[in-house]
Amino acid sequence: MTETRTVLARRQGAIARLTVNRPEALNALDLPMIRAMTTALDEWETDPAVTAVVLDGAGDRAFCAGGDIGVVHASAVGDPAVALTLWREEYRLDARLARYPKPVVALMDGITMGGGIGIGAHAAVRVVTERSVLAxxxxxxxxxxxxxxxxxxxxxxxxxxTHLALTAGRVRPADAVHCGLADHHVPADRLPALVDDLAAGAPPETTTKKYAEDPGPAPLAAARCWIDHAYRDAATVEDVLYRLDAIGEPVTREAVAAITAAAPTALKVTLRAVRNARAMTSIEACLRQDFRLCGRFLAHPDLAEGIRAAILDKDRAPRWRPGTLAEVDDADVAAFFAPIPDELDLPEPGHLLHP
Known part of the structure; x- marks a missing residue:
């Protein structure tokens, strides 16, 4: 198998290895990669010699930094069907990994954001290292x-x-485990030995525990008091900002700055999306909501502008439309959640979210 392929799929003893291999782009996912991963999973599902799948990323900088944002930008200003096809197949892959009949061990070593969370944080066994940054x-x-x-x-x-969603906050290993985005912290230099044991047929969960170490105290656990006070039962994003401002500590001022820098429409839709998800018990229900929202953001001016400012031009000066929270009313938000003609087609197996 050549090193130029963007997905490496191979057998190693009792396991199958699936590596996103685009390190020059922090292993960002494009449609060919998503399809290659799906094909490999199809083949291994019925292979009795494969007892588990190990999913990782090439290089030591990133597991997967997300979806290919350049493709999304081009679609937002050109043909929306391109991004919709990518998201439809990506979300089906996310659900497939979450439901895979053989244990998937995700080694989220390094930057893991957006689409990286999708393929890694719904797996049966989720590992972070000291190099992991999740968001x-x-x-x-x-x-x-x-x-x-x-x-x-x-x-x-x-x-x-809710705090992480509205601030676009990044978490390190201790917070990732505390928040339920990962199960175990394994030092990066122990991953090869872990994989070797899995390849020898060792059970994934107990074997991973053997290599795991305490990541230390979780800073967000210590921040629960002010975070819960600021966000709990807040009716609007404006209420959250008012409460954070009233606390008046340096850390809450940082949160205010992060929230007010984000797109007003995205903030209000996100608050509702996270609260909707509290009543959901399956990844499929959430992915259906995601597909509706992303399709509508694709037609909204803020998405192309946000990618331009953050990724393309890097001027960090987006011109949001509308530019204030007050200009985004309840009807605007509700429109994002309304049914669409071509909904995301996913089975509903009745399985609860990751324990």
């Missing part, structure tokens, strides 16, 4: 958390998930 940063580019991320954030302790 759902979509509000910063005029989008809402997708790939089932709202489901994970909605079920984080207290209001931690």
């Amino acid at each position: 759902m940063p979509e509000v910063a580019i005029g989008l809402a958390p997708d790939v089932g991320g709202a489901l994970l954030l909605a079920h984080a302790p207290g209001e931690l998930g």
Whole structure:
């Protein structure tokens, strides 16, 4: 198998190895990669010699930094069908990985954001290392958390998930485990030995525990008091900002700055999306909501503008439309959640979210 392929699929003893191999782009997912991963999973599902799948990323900088944002930008200003096809197949892959009949061990070593959360954080066994940085940063580019991320954030302790969603906050290993985005912290230099044991037929969960180490205290656990106070039962994003401002601590001022820099429409849609997800018990329900939201953001001016400002021109000066929270009313938000003609088609197996 050549090193130029963007997905490496191969057998190693009792396991199958699936590596996203685009390190020059922080292993960002494009449609050919999504399709290659799906094909490999199809083949291994009925192979009795494969007892588990290990999913990782090439290089030591990123597991997967997300979807190919250049493709999304081009689609937002050109042909929407391109991004819709990518999201439709990506979300089906996310659901497939979450439901795969053989254990999937996701080694989320390095940057893991957006689409990386989608393929990694719904797996049966989710590993982070000291190099891991996890985030759902979509509000910063005029989008809402997708790939089932709202489901994970909605079920984080207290209001931690709402805080991460609205601030586009990044978490390190201790917070990732505390918030339910990962199960185990394994030092990066122990991953090869872990994979070797799995290849020898060792059971994934107990074997991963053997290599895991305590990631230390979770900073967000210590911040629960002010985070819960600011976000719990807040009717609007404006209410959240008012409460954060009233606390008046440096950390809450940082949160205010992060929220007010994001797209007003995306913020209000995100708050509703996360709260909707609290009543969801399956990734499929959340992905259907995600598909509706992303399709509508694709037609909204903020998405192309957010990607331009953050990724393309890097001027960090997006011109949001509308530019204030007050200009986004309840009807505007509700329109994002309305049914669409071509809904995301996913089975509903009745399985609860990741324990």
